[in-house]
Amino acid sequence: MEIRTKSKKKVLQPEGELTIFEAAEFHKALVELQGQEGARILDLSQVERMDTSGVQLILASMQTKEIALTGVSPGIQEKFERIGFQGVLQGDVE
Numbered sequence: 001m002e003i004r005t006k007s008k009k010k011v012l013q014p015e016g017e018l019t020i021f022e023a024a025e026f027h028k029a030l031v032e033l034q035g036q037e038g039a040r041i042l043d044l045s046q047v048e049r050m051d052t053s054g055v056q057l058i059l060a061s062m063q064t065k066e067i068a069l070t071g072v073s074p075g076i077q078e079k080f081e082r083i084g085f086q087g088v089l090q091g092d093v094e
Helices: 023-034 052-062 074-082 086-091
Strands: 003-006 009-012 016-018 040-043 047-050 067-070
Touching (some): 009 023, 023 067
16 A cells, blocks of 8 residues: 555545455555645545444544545445444545
């Protein structure tokens, strides 16, 4: 996972699955994103599947409200709603 610069924004766009198997790499990328200057975006548009480890890492990264979420699929939105965290997703950009 790498952070790209897009229109002066730092964007992390994981692809495929965000499960326990990708958690360490995803965590490292999120920490790196948090350390960037300027607008920071977590784009979930290419995430096909996520388990609770992915949800937990996203929730932890969103606590500072410095990272905006975008590209949240209906399936991921439903997962957040089922566990009572739909309010986190209301910060979507784009």
